Amino acid sequence: MARPAAAAGAAPLRSFMKSLFNGHLEADLVFPYPRQDAEAKETLGLLLESFRGWARQNLDGGAIDRSGQFPAHVVKGLKELGMMGMTIPEEYGGAGLPITSYCATATIVGAHLGIGSKGVVLYGSAEQKKRFLPAVARGDLLAAYALTEPTSGSDAASLKTRAVWDAARQVWVMSGGKRYITNGGVAGLFTVFARTEVDGKDRISAFIVTRDLPGVSTGKEEEKLGLKGSSTTDLYLEKVPVPKENLLGEPGRGFKYAMEILNDGRVSLAAGTVGGAKEMIDQAVKYARERRQFERPIAEFEMIRGKIAEMMTGTYAAESMVYLTTGLAERGDVDYSIESALSKIFSSENAWRVINHAVQIAGGNGFIKEYPYERYLRDCRINMIFEGTNEILRLFVTLAGVHTLGEELKKVGRALKDPISQIGVLSEFAVKKIRQAVSDEQLPDIQPPLAKTAARAAHYAEALSVTAEKALRAHGKGIVEREFVQERLAEAAGDLYALIACLARANDRIRKEGAEAARRDILLTRTFGNAAWRRIRRWLYQVEKNQDDNLAKVSDLAYEQGGYGADLVP
Amino acid sequence: MKSLVLVKQVPSADSPFRLNSSGTWIEEGNLTFGLNDYDRYALEALLKLKDAGKVAEVVALTVGPERAATVLRTCLATGADRAIHVKDAALEGSDPLSLAKVIKAAIQGEGFSLIMAGLQADDDNYGQIGPLLARLLDRPSATAAMGLELRDGTTVRVEREMENNRLLVVDLTLPAVITVQTGINEPRYASLKGIMAAKKKEIRTVALKDLGLDAAEVGGRAARLRTVRLASPPKGKGAEILKGPADEIARELVKRIREKTGVI
Ligand SMILES: Cc1cc2nc3c(=O)[nH]c(=O)nc-3n(C[C@H](O)[C@H](O)[C@H](O)COP(=O)(O)OP(=O)(O)OC[C@H]3O[C@@H](n4cnc5c(N)ncnc54)[C@H](O)[C@@H]3O)c2cc1C
Numbered sequence: 001m002a003r004p005a006a007a008a009g010a011a012p013l014r015s016f017m018k019s020l021f022n023g024h025l026e027a028d029l030v031f032p033y034p035r036q037d038a039e040a041k042e043t044l045g046l047l048l049e050s051f052r053g054w055a056r057q058n059l060d061g062g063a064i065d066r067s068g069q070f071p072a073h074v075v076k077g078l079k080e081l082g083m084m085g086m087t088i089p090e091e092y093g094g095a096g097l098p099i100t101s102y103c104a105t106a107t108i109v110g111a112h113l114g115i116g117s118k119g120v121v122l123y124g125s126a127e128q129k130k131r132f133l134p135a136v137a138r139g140d141l142l143a144a145y146a147l148t149e150p151t152s153g154s155d156a157a158s159l160k161t162r163a164v165w166d167a168a169r170q171v172w173v174m175s176g177g178k179r180y181i182t183n184g185g186v187a188g189l190f191t192v193f194a195r196t197e198v199d200g201k202d203r204i205s206a207f208i209v210t211r212d213l214p215g216v217s218t219g220k221e222e223e224k225l226g227l228k229g230s231s232t233t234d235l236y237l238e239k240v241p242v243p244k245e246n247l248l249g250e251p252g253r254g255f256k257y258a259m260e261i262l263n264d265g266r267v268s269l270a271a272g273t274v275g276g277a278k279e280m281i282d283q284a285v286k287y288a289r290e291r292r293q294f295e296r297p298i299a300e301f302e303m304i305r306g307k308i309a310e311m312m313t314g315t316y317a318a319e320s321m322v323y324l325t326t327g328l329a330e331r332g333d334v335d336y337s338i339e340s341a342l343s344k345i346f347s348s349e350n351a352w353r354v355i356n357h358a359v360q361i362a363g364g365n366g367f368i369k370e371y372p373y374e375r376y377l378r379d380c381r382i383n384m385i386f387e388g389t390n391e392i393l394r395l396f397v398t399l400a401g402v403h404t405l406g407e408e409l410k411k412v413g414r415a416l417k418d419p420i421s422q423i424g425v426l427s428e429f430a431v432k433k434i435r436q437a438v439s440d441e442q443l444p445d446i447q448p449p450l451a452k453t454a455a456r457a458a459h460y461a462e463a464l465s466v467t468a469e470k471a472l473r474a475h476g477k478g479i480v481e482r483e484f485v486q487e488r489l490a491e492a493a494g495d496l497y498a499l500i501a502c503l504a505r506a507n508d509r510i511r512k513e514g515a516e517a518a519r520r521d522i523l524l525t526r527t528f529g530n531a532a533w534r535r536i537r538r539w540l541y542q543v544e545k546n547q548d549d550n551l552a553k554v555s556d557l558a559y560e561q562g563g564y565g566a567d568l569v570p
Numbered sequence: 571m572k573s574l575v576l577v578k579q580v581p582s583a584d585s586p587f588r589l590n591s592s593g594t595w596i597e598e599g600n601l602t603f604g605l606n607d608y609d610r611y612a613l614e615a616l617l618k619l620k621d622a623g624k625v626a627e628v629v630a631l632t633v634g635p636e637r638a639a640t641v642l643r644t645c646l647a648t649g650a651d652r653a654i655h656v657k658d659a660a661l662e663g664s665d666p667l668s669l670a671k672v673i674k675a676a677i678q679g680e681g682f683s684l685i686m687a688g689l690q691a692d693d694d695n696y697g698q699i700g701p702l703l704a705r706l707l708d709r710p711s712a713t714a715a716m717g718l719e720l721r722d723g724t725t726v727r728v729e730r731e732m733e734n735n736r737l738l739v740v741d742l743t744l745p746a747v748i749t750v751q752t753g754i755n756e757p758r759y760a761s762l763k764g765i766m767a768a769k770k771k772e773i774r775t776v777a778l779k780d781l782g783l784d785a786a787e788v789g790g791r792a793a794r795l796r797t798v799r800l801a802s803p804p805k806g807k808g809a810e811i812l813k814g815p816a817d818e819i820a821r822e823l824v825k826r827i828r829e830k831t832g833v834i
Contacts, residue, residue, distance in 0.1 A: 039769075046647050046760055046768075047762055047765055049760075050644075050760040051759075053759055054759045080761055081762060082762025082763050082765075
């Protein structure tokens with residue numbers, strides 16, 4: 001897989017969502033919907049079949065949840081099946097499957113491949129790869145990703161762990177502490193991010209820290225709401241002499257690496273939540289059809305139907321986004337950071353809704369441990385928090401989205417001060433505006449059953465960029481502080497990307513297999529679209545007309561009173 | 571010693587089953603397919619013999635449409651050495667006798683000493699292919715194997731599952747055809763390594779004409795057994811719901827199970 005990092009310094013990578021914020025619908029990036037290459041698809045199919053058969057006999061999620069321990073025989077089984085090496089390149093003993101394949105089994109091998117060893121795969125030297133990856137692929141060396149610290153979570157760049165070069169010993173001496181590290185208790189390899197001095201400047205660098213190094217230790221297992229079978233611990237680094245061969249990639253680029261690793265991590269995480277949502281839909285449908293009240297299966301009641309419909313459409317949209325995004329990732333020539341963030345936000349929140357509905361449909365049983373619902377609810381909650389909280393990701397989406405727009409506006413601003421010499425820039429901008437006003441850009445080759453939905457999508461794509469531009473003009477750089485605005489633009493962008501993903505997927509099926517074969521895709525896309533464009537309209541409208549002042553005042557009220565406030569009691 | 575396992579692709583049990591429009595079979599559109607469960611055990615039995623050095627080669631064979639190639643890949647990924655796929659549009663609607671004839675033709679000259687298959691297929695439950703093939707080859711056969719032991723190069727000892735938890739032990743002179751019951755062993759699962767290695771293994775595809783067979787003799791047109799109807803049985807009257815306190819129900823249940831089966 002070619003990586004954005006590899007292309008650094010070359011022409012800027014294309015980005016579908018950045019262009020969309022900018023008023024351009026670069027439809028060729030999403031149409032036709034990416035299809036997995038046939039061979040990889042078959043390999044994955046075989047592996048999944050094998051895995052499912054094995055899991056039915058050997059993997060008991062409920063038992064893992066109750067005991068809080070991942071049984072040794074499960075780890076052994078995963079190793080034997082080769083799951084630990086799925087995405088590790090073939091030359092190092094893995095299967096070198098593309099990211100799409102990994103996504104389908106994301107929940108299984110989680111942090112090990114998703115983020116833990118990704119740094120070595122992406123930025124490791126040939127020696128580092130040879131040294132670590134074969135054991136990683138076999139599953140003999142489990143990996144973890146260590147960024148978060150007690151005082152640095154969302155604000156990851158403020159991390160304090162430091163590595164100081166000791167010229168005499170030719171090692172980096174690393175001290176600090178990491179918090180909530182997945183696989184902490186079992187990993188032998190940690191990708192650790194630490195401050196370093198690079199050419200006299202304070203910069204973050206990435207290191208491979210192995211457990212056998214002196215001064216490395218991990219804390220007790222945290223007791224958690226969910227994901228109880230996974231290991232989560234502190235990582236302590238006390239004057240650890242990290243050999244210079246363990247520096248990952250270039251010094252000073254650690255923060256960029258940390259973010260890029262999460263780009264992939266987020267799509268995998270999103271895929272995992274789609275898997276969870278699908279399982280819950282299966283359970284809820286079965287339950288609703290079997291459970292009878294008022295002499296009928298509860299499945300027949302409209303309020304149950306409504307929930308099932310929402311579960312289906314939301315999950316279809318989430319799945320469409322995930323595989324569109326992995327398709328973008330595999331091209332190697334696009335920046336898919338916004339798309340992967342949007343997929344993570346959308347899918348994790350969809351899974352939460354879906355599972356919440358499933359709990360409700362199961363009635364009292366939904367609350368009882370004998371049934372799987374409550375565990376799913378607990379397990380899926382973390383997805384809205386880790387690998388970037390959904391709040392932080394919303395900020396990222398909008399700020400990255402309007403960044404290029406801002407650059408363009410700056411150019412125009414300069415042009416306006418000196419109109420004559422800058423006439424070229426000005427007219428380019430003017431032309432763009434005129435064309436935007438005259439004809440909406442459309443999605444190409446849209447099949448008749450989707451025409452109306454596609455026209456809505458194109459219309460709101462335009463509206464997003466117009467609204468973003470207005471917001472940028474209104475707030476300038478100050479938009480950074482306007483989170484209400486950023487949140488709404490991110491919400492609109494998320495629904496829009498989801499809708500375009502559904503359209504691309506359904507359209508592709510109609511083109512290849514005909515409208516009859518695609519009837520389910522058409523129904524789901526239209527149904528999702530009808531709800532989505534109304535939400536987008538509302539979000540964009542609220543960018544300008546809202547009661548943000550009141551919201552701020554009410555929160556101030558709470559802060560001043562130190563909570564709900566005794567005075568409010570009637 | 572060369573060995574053969576006969577496998578079939580069947581709809582997965584968790585697929586949504588719906589009758590097709592003619593009411594003779596299930597609608598295929600919504601189904602997902604997998605390897606017939608019984609066949610996994612047959613394959614495992616041969617792989618075990620191969621691991622033990624008693625069998626030199628394990629070949630998997632299926633008769634089926636294009637999509638059926640997937641189960642051959644599953645077999646190869648799990649450890650089979652090569653595969654044969656008999657594929658011909660004329661074979662659609664074949665009856666078991668036709669299929670046995672086709673298989674016989676497809677393995678001519680291979681010299682398999684040990685031919686294994688599942689006791690039956692999860693979808694049509696015929697359970698005939700093994701015995702019919704043995705008959706056509708004029709070789710001995712044993713069904714419902716629960717144990718298997720190669721005595722020497724010439725005989726195989728089979729423990730057959732009988733009613734009432736009894737085993738019938740028989741010796742067959744090789745070559746022989748044996749169909750296995752589930753539970754005879756613990757089938758292994760294909761590993762990623764196996765899956766990658768399988769890509770380099772051979773799947774030979776053959777059509778009727780390659781076998782010197784004619785659609786007038788075998789296949790759908792030649793079928794002498796035709797499906798008339800697939801239907802759910804009428805709601806039985808036999809079911810009885812026991813009422814009363816739990817301990818009484820339990821006592822009554824034990825009594826009846828004991829009377830009926832002698833198991834408890
Ligand atoms: C089970 C588990 C596993 C984990 N695994 C790993 C791992 O393997 N590796 C690793 O490095 N980390 C891991 N983490 C840490 C995780 O990534 C962080 O907890 C997460 O990034 C949030 O950081 P924080 O907990 O410090 O919350 P904070 O950053 O303190 O955030 C608290 C709240 O404030 C919000 N917030 C913060 N800043 C802003 C802002 N500017 N605008 C709006 N809202 C804001 C957040 O969204 C959140 O709602 C794990 C955590 C858990 C619970």
